[in-house]
Amino acid sequence: xxxxxxxxxxxxxxxxxxxxxxxxxxxxxxxxxxxxxxxxxxxxxxxxxxxxxxxxxxxxxxxxxxxxxxxxxxxxxxxxxxxxxxxxxxxxxxxxxxxxxxxxxxxxxxxxxxxxxxxxxxxxxxxxxxxxxxxxxxxxxxxxxxxxxxxxxxxxxxxxxxxxxxxxxxxxxxxxxxxxxxxxxxxxxxxxxxxxxxxxxxxxxxxxxxxxxxxxxxxx
Amino acid sequence: xxxxxxxxxxxxxxxxxxxxxxxxxxxxxxxxxxxxxxxxxxxxxxxxxxxxxxxxxxxxxxxxxxxxxxxxxxxxxxxxxxxxxxxxxxxxxxxxxxxxxxxxxxxxxxxxxxxxxxxxxxxxxxxxxxxxxxxxxxxxxxxxxxxxxxxxxxxxxxxxxxxxxxxxxxxxxxxxxxxxxxxxxxxxxxxxxxxxxxxxxxxxxxxxxxxxxxx
Amino acid sequence: xxxxxxxxxxxxxxxxxxxxxxxxxxxxxxxxxxxxxxxxxxxxxxxxxxxxxxxxxxxxxxxxxxxxxxxxxxxxxxxxxxxxxxxxxxxxxxxxxxxxxxxxxxxxxxxxxxxxxxxxxxxxxxxxxxxxxxxxxxxxxxxxxxxxxxxxxxxxxxxxxxxxxxxxxxxxxxxxxxxxxxxxxxxxxxxxxxxxxxxxxxxxxxxxxxxxxxxxxxxxxxxxxxxxxxxxxxxxxxxxxxxxxxxxxxxxxxxxxxxxxxxx
Numbered sequence: 001x002x003x004x005x006x007x008x009x010x011x012x013x014x015x016x017x018x019x020x021x022x023x024x025x026x027x028x029x030x031x032x033x034x035x036x037x038x039x040x041x042x043x044x045x046x047x048x049x050x051x052x053x054x055x056x057x058x059x060x061x062x063x064x065x066x067x068x069x070x071x072x073x074x075x076x077x078x079x080x081x082x083x084x085x086x087x088x089x090x091x092x093x094x095x096x097x098x099x100x101x102x103x104x105x106x107x108x109x110x111x112x113x114x115x116x117x118x119x120x121x122x123x124x125x126x127x128x129x130x131x132x133x134x135x136x137x138x139x140x141x142x143x144x145x146x147x148x149x150x151x152x153x154x155x156x157x158x159x160x161x162x163x164x165x166x167x168x169x170x171x172x173x174x175x176x177x178x179x180x181x182x183x184x185x186x187x188x189x190x191x192x193x194x195x196x197x198x199x200x201x202x203x204x205x206x207x208x209x210x211x212x213x214x215x216x217x218x219x220x
Numbered sequence: 221x222x223x224x225x226x227x228x229x230x231x232x233x234x235x236x237x238x239x240x241x242x243x244x245x246x247x248x249x250x251x252x253x254x255x256x257x258x259x260x261x262x263x264x265x266x267x268x269x270x271x272x273x274x275x276x277x278x279x280x281x282x283x284x285x286x287x288x289x290x291x292x293x294x295x296x297x298x299x300x301x302x303x304x305x306x307x308x309x310x311x312x313x314x315x316x317x318x319x320x321x322x323x324x325x326x327x328x329x330x331x332x333x334x335x336x337x338x339x340x341x342x343x344x345x346x347x348x349x350x351x352x353x354x355x356x357x358x359x360x361x362x363x364x365x366x367x368x369x370x371x372x373x374x375x376x377x378x379x380x381x382x383x384x385x386x387x388x389x390x391x392x393x394x395x396x397x398x399x400x401x402x403x404x405x406x407x408x409x410x411x412x413x414x415x416x417x418x419x420x421x422x423x424x425x426x427x428x429x430x431x432x433x434x435x
Numbered sequence: 436x437x438x439x440x441x442x443x444x445x446x447x448x449x450x451x452x453x454x455x456x457x458x459x460x461x462x463x464x465x466x467x468x469x470x471x472x473x474x475x476x477x478x479x480x481x482x483x484x485x486x487x488x489x490x491x492x493x494x495x496x497x498x499x500x501x502x503x504x505x506x507x508x509x510x511x512x513x514x515x516x517x518x519x520x521x522x523x524x525x526x527x528x529x530x531x532x533x534x535x536x537x538x539x540x541x542x543x544x545x546x547x548x549x550x551x552x553x554x555x556x557x558x559x560x561x562x563x564x565x566x567x568x569x570x571x572x573x574x575x576x577x578x579x580x581x582x583x584x585x586x587x588x589x590x591x592x593x594x595x596x597x598x599x600x601x602x603x604x605x606x607x608x609x610x611x612x613x614x615x616x617x618x619x620x621x622x623x624x625x626x627x628x629x630x631x632x633x634x635x636x637x638x639x640x641x642x643x644x645x646x647x648x649x650x651x652x653x654x655x656x657x658x659x660x661x662x663x664x665x666x667x668x669x670x671x672x673x674x675x676x677x678x679x680x681x682x683x684x685x686x687x688x689x690x691x692x693x694x695x696x697x698x699x
Contacts, residue, residue, distance in 0.1 A: 062417060062420075066416035067374070067409045068375070068376075070381075071405065072409075075402075078395070078401045079406075082402055161280075164283075164285055168381060175284055175288075188292040189296060192285065192292075199280065199281045200280040331540075331542070333538060333542035334542060336494050336542060337542035337543070339492075339531055341532070341608060342528045342529070342532030342556060342608070343528065343555075343556070343560060345524045347559050351559060352544055355546045356545065431590075432591075
């Protein structure tokens with residue numbers, strides 16, 4: 001069977017892909033911001049806490065990182081409402097899922113980042129009389145952020161690709177748009193020939209932009 | 221809850237499919253990944269670029285997109301694979317790209333001084349690889365590779381979206397019959413967790429054991 | 436060491452030039468090293484001394500000139516002539532087996548015990564049997580004072596111990612010349628002595644050596660000749676007494692002053 005390439009349908013409905021891409025980027029952004037908040041608090045709790053706290057944080061991280069994201073998406077979207085007695089929108093559900101997922105990665109990123117702050121800087125802070133809180137806010141966190149910037153960039157790009165899973169609960173992001181075009185036209189090769197490069201180009205574009213941003217801030 | 225227990229055999233079957241798919245993917249991606257990874261490090265320049273492009277391309281798109289693409293597109297170009305073959309192909313192609321990077325990292329993270337010291341005592345290229353580089357590369361390779369295996373098992377859950385009854389789809393189907401989503405999702409999560417946590421613990425243990433290989 | 440009969444020329448370096456891109460690192464270097472000599476090369480960083488050393492066993496290639504070890508041109512197959520062909524990996528393997536090198540960062544094989552580190556070259560390059568290689572390796576490790584560390588991994592050894600294994604590994608191959616590249620620069624001060632003692636004993640037993648170092652007391656006490664390099668060339672050459680007493684050479688004096696300041 002010969003297959004003739006015909007991109008018409010794809011171009012006619014390109015808005016699904018274009019806006020889908022925008023939504024993917026937004027989903028990833030919101031998730032990583034919430035994830036960073038979760039990750040940072042838990043990393044601080046872990047670094048400063050006792051065995052119980054460390055156990056809870058480790059439990060959370062290990063659980064999230066060893067279970068497939070797809071299962072987590074289902075669990076939050078279908079499972080939680082059945083227990084909680086409420087219902088929520090697919091998009092909100094996915095953001096919560098991805099944020100919790102991102103949070104687990106962020107805990108490790110921030111924990112390692114905090115540990116990588118040179119002891120000498122902290123000593124210098126003590127020497128000029130800063131309290132523990134002041135040292136945290138003025139010395140340790142700023143330094144840590146510069147150290148973890150590359151990891152944060154990589155995490156964001158990774159999360160951007162993970163937003164493709166939102167398609168399974170009908171969130172209209174890029175992969176969902178592609179699937180829609182796929183099932184409504186069977187222009188299989190054309191739609192993925194457009195969608196895959198969209199992910200690729202966006203990913204590299206993000207990498208490029210983020211690396212330029214890093215160069216201004218990163219401690220070498 | 222009784223329903224959940226009675227559906228266990230069905231879930232076991234799903235788990236078996238998950239493990240089967242994962243094992244196949246791990247097997248093929250390990251072989252392909254190591255060969256291509258060594259090729260990209262030691263091979264001629266005309267091998268470097270194709271492998272590099274392959275690796276970057278496949279790591280730059282979501283796994284789901286790759287699975288959908290191969291699953292739907294292959295029949296259109298007259299390649300008719302079984303469902304399982306198609307998804308194993310997609311997953312294996314994806315994982316191979318990652319393993320190429322793991323192999324590359326393992327070899328290139330060995331300090332240059334090792335190769336120099338090996339030259340200094342008169343070892344030829346082949347013997348340097350065999351007695352000095354490979355032993356160190358393997359120890360650097362194993363922990364991240366096990367992490368890639370964990371990613372494979374997690375990624376295998378996506379085959380449920382093209383109709384393959386793995387653990388994830390089995391759970392969905394049982395929920396469809398029993399209408400008690402949460403306990404089943406938790407059960408499924410625990411089953412995945414047990415497999416992957418053992419693997420990641422092994423990876424951590426190996427990393428600690430092989431710490432002596434890094435200065 | 437007899438002065439009457441001329442010693443064999445082990446290393447012969449003539450007109451060696453090398454550049455890294457636009458940076459001229461070796462600008463016409465001539466050097467002779469005779470059997471049993473301990474030639475100490477000193478000079479500021481960037482003067483080319485490490486590069487020169489690394490050219491002798493071709494860890495670096497040289498662009499022009501000639502380096503011969505025991506009459507064999509190291510870098511090229513044909514000595515003179517218009518077109519020179521660089522040596523193959525096989526040929527270099529033979530040449531390098533007769534040249535020993537000890538590194539600043541030790542470069543011990545981390546997956547092998549001390550004994551196995553020394554045995555590797557003996558078995559795979561010299562072709563000794565397992566039993567012979569084991570015996571030789573153990574002899575040399577005992578010689579450098581590590582008889583009780585034969586089964587230790589490098590990660591279990593101190594810097595000084597690791598470096599002594601490095602020396603044993605190089606010397607067990609029975610090389611014609613031993614190249615020592617700042618072998619104590621990465622060591623804690625209290626560990627430097629044990630390593631230099633071993634090197635001194637080797638020198639006294641007649642090992643031909645070319646030593647790049649900052650340890651001026653070693654240069655003075657063990658060296659038979661000192662070579663001062665600066666700006667990609669050899670500037671001053673002579674016996675330790677001669678060189679260290681030279682008051683006329685400005686850059687040498689400035690360099691020595693900086694070194695002495697650090698020592699005291």
